[in-house]
Structures are given as C-alpha cells and as structure tokens.
Amino acid sequence: MRFVIIGAGRVGLRTARVLREEGHEVTLIERDESRVRRARNEGFTVVEGDGSRERTLEEAAVESADAVGALTADLNVNFTVCMVAKHYGCRTVLRIDEAYREEIYRKYADDVDELIYPERLGAIGAKNALLGGTIRAIADVEQHLQVVELTITGDAPVNGYTIPELELPANSTVLAFGKRDSELELPGGDESLEVGDRLVVLADFEVLSDVRQLLVGESETRAIANAGSGSTGGVN
Structure with missing residues (x-):
C-alpha cells in the first residue's frame, strides 16, 4: 500500500518507519529543513513544503495514495489536509492532541475517517489507523x-x-x-x-x-x- 504522511516530526517519522518495515511505500511532507534532511538521510522520499496546500499534496502524488496521515502538531493544518485528501479518495487520519476537541471534530469533520491520539497510542496506533482493517x-x-x-x-x-x-x-x-x-x-x-x-x-x-x-x-x-x-x- 502507499501512504502520504504530513509531518516528519516524532510521530510522523516513527509511523513512516513502522509502515516501511512492513513493506509499504511512504512519502513524507515536511516544511522544516532539519526534519526534511533527517528523513531523507533515513532514505525516505520527502516533499518539502506546506502539506495543507493542495499543490504540495499533488507533488507527493496524493492521487495514488491509499491513505493520508495528517500527523503534524497543528490541528488546523491536519484538518485541512484531510479535507483535501478526501477529495482524492484517500482514507484520512487526523492527529489530535487534546481529547476535549474530539467531539468538535467528530461533529464537523465528515472528511476524516479516524482520529488518533499519538500520546496515547504511539506510532503503532497511527499505523493501524492508516491501514484500517479488522x-x-x-x-x-x-x-x-x-x-x-x-x-x-x-x-x-x-x-x-x-x-x-x-x-x-x-x-x-x-x-x-x-x-x-x-x-x-x-x-x-x-x-x-x-x-x-x-x-x-x-x-x-x-x-x-x-x-x-x-x-x-x-x-x-x-x-x-x-x-x-x-x-x-x-x-x-
């Protein structure tokens, strides 16, 4: 399967590693230069830019992705990513760090398939959310x-x-x-x-x-x- 992950910080990069270890193809989107270098040094394909912009997602070939993980620490960026990615038919996973916000996002985020709390679940939880299944x-x-x-x-x-x-x-x-x-x-x-x-x-x-x-x-x-x-x- 092919995945696009926005955010090459602690959560995003660990999730990318887990997915790659299982044989999946991963493209990362990150705008911080040091994180871009680190991910590329580990052999990942990285698109440098703002993942909430449709042009950047297209550069990462979002149209061929099975799922998109919006795993940055910015809730607004993550939400925008999921809305755009859903239009391309991708499964969408939204990182959220504050539990009390879940009800709000559940009510309005029709374009989000699953919410995750990395602080509770870790990279393996993010990976599961991207894969879906039983x-x-x-x-x-x-x-x-x-x-x-x-x-x-x-x-x-x-x-x-x-x-x-x-x-x-x-x-x-x-x-x-x-x-x-x-x-x-x-x-x-x-x-x-x-x-x-x-x-x-x-x-x-x-x-x-x-x-x-x-x-x-x-x-x-x-x-x-x-x-x-x-x-x-x-x-x-």
Missing part, C-alpha cells in the same frame, strides 16, 4: 507475545458464541471485550459475539494465526502469512 496490533509485550485487537466478522467461526464458550489456543487469552461502537470492558457475561464486536487478545506469536482464523475468519494461509509478517491491516 486486526490491530496494540503492543509487543515480549519477544514472542503481542496484544492485538480483533473485530469479529461475518466469516468468523466464533460468530454467535459467548465469551465463556470461546476456546482459544493455549498461550492466548482475552483481555477485553467491546460491543460494536461501545467502550472496551473486562471480558465476561453471556452476550453473544456479533459482527463488529471487538476482542483484545494477548497471544504468543506461534498461535496468533490460529487466533486470527477463529476471530476474524481468515483462511489458514492468509492468517499464517499475516501473523508471520506482523501485518495488521488489509483484512476486510
């Missing part, structure tokens, strides 16, 4: 352990099961559960799993593909390939 890596706990959030799909073998009825592989456990569009809570109760519900699972890498097959309905080949690569997006 599987999100939350954190690598140890060398062989990962926390992932999975969204139940219509193809999931466990669709209709309750939490107590789940039989996950050894070395994996459910940490949290949330109904569609509801907050995550501690697992429990007898509510049936439905499409759109979310489970946060701690799993050993060796059984992660099995977990993905059960909760998302990936084919065995796809689940093994994704678990092996660490990919969390592109699963529809």
Whole structure:
C-alpha cells in the first residue's frame, strides 16, 4: 500500500518507519529543513513544503495514495489536509492532541475517517489507523507475545458464541471485550459475539494465526502469512 504522511516530526517519522518495515511505500511532507534532511538521510522520499496546500499534496502524488496521515502538531493544518485528501479518495487520519476537541471534530469533520491520539497510542496506533482493517496490533509485550485487537466478522467461526464458550489456543487469552461502537470492558457475561464486536487478545506469536482464523475468519494461509509478517491491516 502507499501512504502520504504530513509531518516528519516524532510521530510522523516513527509511523513512516513502522509502515516501511512492513513493506509499504511512504512519502513524507515536511516544511522544516532539519526534519526534511533527517528523513531523507533515513532514505525516505520527502516533499518539502506546506502539506495543507493542495499543490504540495499533488507533488507527493496524493492521487495514488491509499491513505493520508495528517500527523503534524497543528490541528488546523491536519484538518485541512484531510479535507483535501478526501477529495482524492484517500482514507484520512487526523492527529489530535487534546481529547476535549474530539467531539468538535467528530461533529464537523465528515472528511476524516479516524482520529488518533499519538500520546496515547504511539506510532503503532497511527499505523493501524492508516491501514484500517479488522486486526490491530496494540503492543509487543515480549519477544514472542503481542496484544492485538480483533473485530469479529461475518466469516468468523466464533460468530454467535459467548465469551465463556470461546476456546482459544493455549498461550492466548482475552483481555477485553467491546460491543460494536461501545467502550472496551473486562471480558465476561453471556452476550453473544456479533459482527463488529471487538476482542483484545494477548497471544504468543506461534498461535496468533490460529487466533486470527477463529476471530476474524481468515483462511489458514492468509492468517499464517499475516501473523508471520506482523501485518495488521488489509483484512476486510
């Protein structure tokens, strides 16, 4: 996939690194000369300029991007970027640093697909937002352990099961559960799993593909390939 990230500061550059490590193509837009040099020294393609200007976005080939991440520290710049990028058919991700502003942006920002709080989520959260999909890596706990959030799909073998009825592989456990569009809570109760519900699972890498097959309905080949690569997006 191809991504355009506006802002080569701490959040933007770390997100670009994570995406590149997973084999994606990334173009950065930055107007600070020192940040431009640093990103280019790391081998990134960088367009120097104001990312909120349509001409600059076009120079970064926004028309061929799958998603645009507006990850600067300036909310107004980020919002403008997303409005422009949406006209090009891109998935748009808006960085926001103040939680109390979310309600305002949710109300007026029809051109924004997802808001992120880098201070809470880090680069891996920004990457997940850009990729979209039904599987999100939350954190690598140890060398062989990962926390992932999975969204139940219509193809999931466990669709209709309750939490107590789940039989996950050894070395994996459910940490949290949330109904569609509801907050995550501690697992429990007898509510049936439905499409759109979310489970946060701690799993050993060796059984992660099995977990993905059960909760998302990936084919065995796809689940093994994704678990092996660490990919969390592109699963529809």
